[in-house]
Amino acid sequence: NALPRLAQIMPSLIRHLHDFAREVDLTVDEWTAGVELINECGRMSDDKRNETMLLCDILGLETLVDEVTAHMVSAASASGASTPTSILGPFYRPNAPLLPNGASIVQDLTPSVPWYDEAVASSAYITGRVMSSSNPSTPIRNAIVDVWHTAPNGLYEQQDPEQPDMNLRGRFKTDGDGRFAFYCLRPVAYPIPDDGPAGKFLALLDRHPYRPGHIHFIVSGPGHRTLTTQIFDDCDEYITKDSVFAVKDELVVRFEPREGDSQAQWSLEYDFSLEPV
Ligand code: DHB
Ligand code: FE
Secondary structure (H helix, E strand, O other), X not given: OOHHHHHHHHHHHHHHHHHHHHHOOOOHHXXXXXXXXXXXXXXXXXXXXXXXXXXXXXXXXXXXXXXXXXXXXXXXXXXOOOOOOOOOOOOOOOOOOEXXXXXXXXXXXXXXXXXXXXXXXXXXXXXXXXXXXXXXXXXXXXXXXXXXXXXXXXXXXXHOOOOOOOOOEEEEEOOOOOEEEEEEEOOOOXXXXXXXXXXXXXXXXXXXXXXXXXXXXXXXXXXXXXXXXXXEEOOOXXXXXXXXXXXXXXXXXXXXXXXXXXXXXXXXXXXXXXXXX
C-alpha cells in the first residue's frame, strides 16, 4: 500500500516546488522551457537510452537518492563494514553471459577492432573475494559478480554498433573461498551522452560531461543485500570532477603493472563486502 508514503511525499514535493518557483520568480516562459526539456528527454528515451535518468544524474539526484537509500539500509543494520554503493547509471543490461572464473569479458579482440592497441595496452586482470560484513567477516560462495564497462572508445556495447552483443559484460560466480577472477580493460574517462537534451543543458550550465574511468558492479549473494557500485581508477584526471557525482573514496582503486601474463598488462585485487539481511 503506497498511500501512506504518497501522503508523506506529495505535500513535501509540492511545498518545495512552490517555494522554488517563488524564490526564483519563475516565469511562464521559464517553466515552459523546463517542461519542454523534460518532454525532449522523454521523447529521446528508449531501451538503449535513458535521457531522463541522465538529466537527473547531472543534477546529482541519482547519487543523492542512492546515498539516502544506503543510509536507510545501514541505519537498520548492525555493521557498517560493507562496501559503499554507487549509482546504477543508464547502461546496465540484465542477463550478461555467465562466464567461468578467469574468463575475459572482452569479446572478439582482433587487430581489426578500431581500438585494438588501446585494448591491449589497458588489458587487466581483476580478482578478489566477496565477503560478508558479518563479524567475523566470512567469504560468500556462489555470490554473483555482474560487471560492465565501456570500450576504449568510451561507448557501452549497446551504444556502439561496432561491438558484439554483450561485449564487456559478464557475470562470475564465486568459489568456495568467495573468490572471483576475470579479464577486462582498464576503464577510460568518457563523456556521458551529450548529443541530447541533457547534454545541451550541461553545456548551457558551462559544465563538462566527463565521468572518470569506472567499472560497474552488481554483487549479489545468498542471504545478503545486493550491492550496486562502481570502482574508479585513481589515475584519472576526472576523479574529483565526475559529471554525475558518483565517486566515493573507498571505491577508488589503483591498478598495478602485471608481470608474466600475456593476457593482461594491469592487475587489481578488490574485495566486496555485503551486508547480511
Ligand atoms: C551515467 C552513469 C554512467 O555510469 C555512465 O557510464 C554514463 C552516465 C549517469 O549517471 O548518467
Ligand atoms: Fe558507466
